Amino acid sequence: MSGFFGCISKNDCVYDLFYGTDYNSHLGASKGGLAVINKEGFTRSIHNLESDYFRSKFEPELPGFKGNSGIGIISDLEASPIISHSHLGRFAIAMVGRINNLEQLEKRAFRKKLHFAELSKKGVNPTELISVLICEGRTFEEGIRNVFELVQGSCSMMILTSEGIYAARDKYGRTPIVMGKKEGAHALASETISFPNLDYSIEYYLGPGEILRVTAEGYERLKQPEKKMQICAFLWVYYGYPASSYEGINVDMCRYRCGSTLAQGDNVEVDYVSGIPDSGSGHALGYANTRNIPIVRPFVKYTPTWPRSFMPQNQDVRDFVARMKLITNRELIRDKRILFCEDSIVRGTQLKDNTQKLYEEGAREVHLRVACPTLLFPCKFLNFSISRTRMDLAGRAAINEIEGRDDLNLDEYMDENSEKHFLMVEKIRIRLRLTTLRYQKMGDLVKAIGLPKEKLCTHCWDNSSYS
Numbered sequence: 001m002s003g004f005f006g007c008i009s010k011n012d013c014v015y016d017l018f019y020g021t022d023y024n025s026h027l028g029a030s031k032g033g034l035a036v037i038n039k040e041g042f043t044r045s046i047h048n049l050e051s052d053y054f055r056s057k058f059e060p061e062l063p064g065f066k067g068n069s070g071i072g073i074i075s076d077l078e079a080s081p082i083i084s085h086s087h088l089g090r091f092a093i094a095m096v097g098r099i100n101n102l103e104q105l106e107k108r109a110f111r112k113k114l115h116f117a118e119l120s121k122k123g124v125n126p127t128e129l130i131s132v133l134i135c136e137g138r139t140f141e142e143g144i145r146n147v148f149e150l151v152q153g154s155c156s157m158m159i160l161t162s163e164g165i166y167a168a169r170d171k172y173g174r175t176p177i178v179m180g181k182k183e184g185a186h187a188l189a190s191e192t193i194s195f196p197n198l199d200y201s202i203e204y205y206l207g208p209g210e211i212l213r214v215t216a217e218g219y220e221r222l223k224q225p226e227k228k229m230q231i232c233a234f235l236w237v238y239y240g241y242p243a244s245s246y247e248g249i250n251v252d253m254c255r256y257r258c259g260s261t262l263a264q265g266d267n268v269e270v271d272y273v274s275g276i277p278d279s280g281s282g283h284a285l286g287y288a289n290t291r292n293i294p295i296v297r298p299f300v301k302y303t304p305t306w307p308r309s310f311m312p313q314n315q316d317v318r319d320f321v322a323r324m325k326l327i328t329n330r331e332l333i334r335d336k337r338i339l340f341c342e343d344s345i346v347r348g349t350q351l352k353d354n355t356q357k358l359y360e361e362g363a364r365e366v367h368l369r370v371a372c373p374t375l376l377f378p379c380k381f382l383n384f385s386i387s388r389t390r391m392d393l394a395g396r397a398a399i400n401e402i403e404g405r406d407d408l409n410l411d412e413y414m415d416e417n418s419e420k421h422f423l424m425v426e427k428i429r430i431r432l433r434l435t436t437l438r439y440q441k442m443g444d445l446v447k448a449i450g451l452p453k454e455k456l457c458t459h460c461w462d463n464s465s466y467s
C-alpha cells in the first residue's frame, strides 16, 4: 500500500505537510517523499524508509522547505513525488495504487517516442508513467481522465502545481482520499487521522473517479464522482488506522462490530479474550464486551527498538521481526483457556508461532476468531503484503492439501455452509494447532462495515470485483 497527504494554505504549510504525511506511515514501508512549491520553484526530498522513521529522515531537512502548498507520500512503490516539466507547466505528482498493465503502457509510450527518466532496478517508475499519461492531456483534468481510461489496477493521485493541488481518487475508489479544512487552508489525505492534531476538520470524502482542484480558499470539482465504487474492505478489517474513517465509517467502530458479530452465537467457554496486537485489538474488544468475558493482553508488542511496523517486503524478514516484537506474559497464559481475535489469516506462519508460544507458556486451550472470511485470492489492486501468490494464502494451502491442487473452481470452498468449506477451515485449524477456529461470514463483514456489498471490493475473499 501507500498513503499520501497534501496541503495548501495562505501561510507556510511545511509543518502541516510534515506531520500530515507522517500520519500515513503505517501504510507504506519503502520510500518517503515530500515536495513543496514556492515562487522560486519546487523543493523535494525522498528517502528510503526500510529501516528508519519518516520523521527522523526528514526532520533535519525541514528548514530548507518553504512554501504554501505541498504533497508528501509514504510508499511501497519507487521514489516519489516525481517532478515533471511539461506543456502543462511544472508539477509534482504522487500516486497510491498499482498498475497491472505497466509493461503494456511502457511499450505504448515508446511507440509514441516518449521516454522515462526515473529508472530503478525494477524498471519504469509507476508514478512517472502516470505523469507521462497526464501530459498527454491538454489540461490536468484531461490527462487524469486519460490515466483512468488506460490504467488497469488502481490509481489515486495528488498533483502539486502553482495553481493548486489536483486530487483524483481511483476510478473505482479502491483507495480513499479525504479533504480537510481549517481557516485559510485545505488538506487532502489517505487517512483522516492526519487532520485533528493539525486542526483540520473533515470537509469532504472524494467519490470514486472524482477530480478536484484545491486551493487555500476552496475547491473546484473538475469531474463528478462515478456511481460504481469498490473501496477496499480490508481498510476497515486490517490496514486502516483505528481512529480513521473512510466513507464516513470509522475503522475501530467497524472492528468492534466485527468482534461483536463473531461473539453472537459463539458459546465456547474461555477464561480470557485477547486481540493479536495491534489490528486484532479492536475486534477483540467487540467480542469480549458482547460476551462479557474479561479482555487481557497475553501478548504485548515491544516497540521501542523496532521502528517499522508494516514492514520489509521480504516475507521471512517480516515474520522474524513480527516474532521478535511480540512478548508473552506468562501470568496471563498459564492454565488458561484463551480466545484470540485476529484481523485475518494470510499465511498463518506467525499465528502458528504465536500458538506454539502460548502452549509453551502453559495455555490449556487456544481459540481463534477471525474478523473476515478465509482469504483465497491475492490482491491485484494494491501493492501490499497480501498481494503475494495464491499459494501464500493459508486457505489455498489447505485446498491444495485436500485436492492435491488449488487451481480449481472454488465456489464450494467459498460457500460458508458447505462441507468443503468446513474441511478447509479444519485443515487450517489443525495446521495452526488451534482448539477451535471460526471465520467471519461475508454477510456479517459487509454488515459490520455498513456499506452495500456492491460498493466494496471483496475480491480477496470471493474473487468479485470490477477491473
Ligand code: SF4
Residues within 6 Å of the ligand: 174, 231, 232, 233, 234, 235, 378, 379, 380, 381, 382, 386, 457, 458, 459, 460, 461
Ligand atoms: S483485493 Fe482485497 S486487499 Fe485488494 S483492494 Fe480488494 S479487498 Fe482490498
